[in-house]
Amino acid sequence: MSTSSTRTSKFIVIFTLALVVTAVLFFFFSQKDEPNQDIIFSEHPDINGQPILGNQDALVSVVEFGDYKCPACKRWDETILPQLQEDFIDDGLVHYSYINTLFHGEESGLAALASESVWHHHPEAFWEYHQEIFHQQPASQNHDEAWVTPLKLVEIAAEIEAEIDLEQLAADIIEQTFIDELTADTEQVIEYDIQLTPSIVINGTLVEDPFDYEHIKSLIEKELED
Numbered sequence: 001m002s003t004s005s006t007r008t009s010k011f012i013v014i015f016t017l018a019l020v021v022t023a024v025l026f027f028f029f030s031q032k033d034e035p036n037q038d039i040i041f042s043e044h045p046d047i048n049g050q051p052i053l054g055n056q057d058a059l060v061s062v063v064e065f066g067d068y069k070c071p072a073c074k075r076w077d078e079t080i081l082p083q084l085q086e087d088f089i090d091d092g093l094v095h096y097s098y099i100n101t102l103f104h105g106e107e108s109g110l111a112a113l114a115s116e117s118v119w120h121h122h123p124e125a126f127w128e129y130h131q132e133i134f135h136q137q138p139a140s141q142n143h144d145e146a147w148v149t150p151l152k153l154v155e156i157a158a159e160i161e162a163e164i165d166l167e168q169l170a171a172d173i174i175e176q177t178f179i180d181e182l183t184a185d186t187e188q189v190i191e192y193d194i195q196l197t198p199s200i201v202i203n204g205t206l207v208e209d210p211f212d213y214e215h216i217k218s219l220i221e222k223e224l225e226d
C-alpha cells in the first residue's frame with residue numbers, strides 16, 4: 001500500500017469515527033434536551049358534577065379522562081393512582097376526578113352509565129365501585145373480548161362492601177337514566193381533543209406520558225409552590 005493510500009485510509013477511518021461520535025453525541029443530547037410534549041390548556045376541565053376523590057378545596061386538581069374498558073386505564077388505576085393517593089391526595093393537597101371517555105363502544109357506555117348511577121345515588125360508594133370495575137377487567141383481555149354486561153355491573157356492585165341499591169342500578173343501566181351525564185362527559189372529551197385513555201390533566205396541563213409518575217409528581221409540586 002502506498003503512503004498516500006494509507007493516509008487516505010486513515011483519514012476515512014478517523015472521519016467515520018468522528019461522524020459516529022458526533023451522531024452518538026447528537027442522539028444523546030437531543031434525547032436529553034427534548035422538551036416533553038405536555039399540552040397546556042387555557043382552562044382546566046370542568047369538574048362540576050364529576051366525582052371528586054379527596055379534599056374538595058385542594059390546590060391541585062388531577063383529572064383522568066378514562067374508560068372502564070381500557071386496559072391502560074386499569075393499569076393506571078392500579079399503579080399510578082395509589083402513589084398519587086399516598087403522596088398527595090391523603091394529605092389534602094390534591095384531588096382527583098374521573099371523566100368518562102367512551103372509546104370502546106357499547107361496553108364503555110354501560111360501565112359509565114353504571115358508575116354515574118352509583119355516583120348519583122351512593123356517592124360514598126363510588127370510588128370503591130369504580131376501582132372494583134377496573135379490578136374485574138380481565139387482565140389478559142384483548143380490546144374486543146366482551147366482559148361488561150348489565151348483569152356483570154350489578155354483580156360487581158353486590159360484591160363490594162359499600163351498600164348499593166342493586167335494583168335501582170340495574171334500572172339505571174337499562175333505562176340509560178344518566179345518559180345526559182355521559183353526553184356532558186363526551187362534550188369535554190371533544191373540547192379537549194382527547195385522543196388516548198388514560199389522559200391525565202393536572203391544573204390545565206395534559207401530561208404527555210400518564211405513566212411517568214416522577215414527571216406527574218414534579219408538575220404537582222410546582223403547582224403547590226406557585
Ligand code: CA
Pocket residue numbers: 049050051098099100116181182185
Ligand atoms: Ca361524569
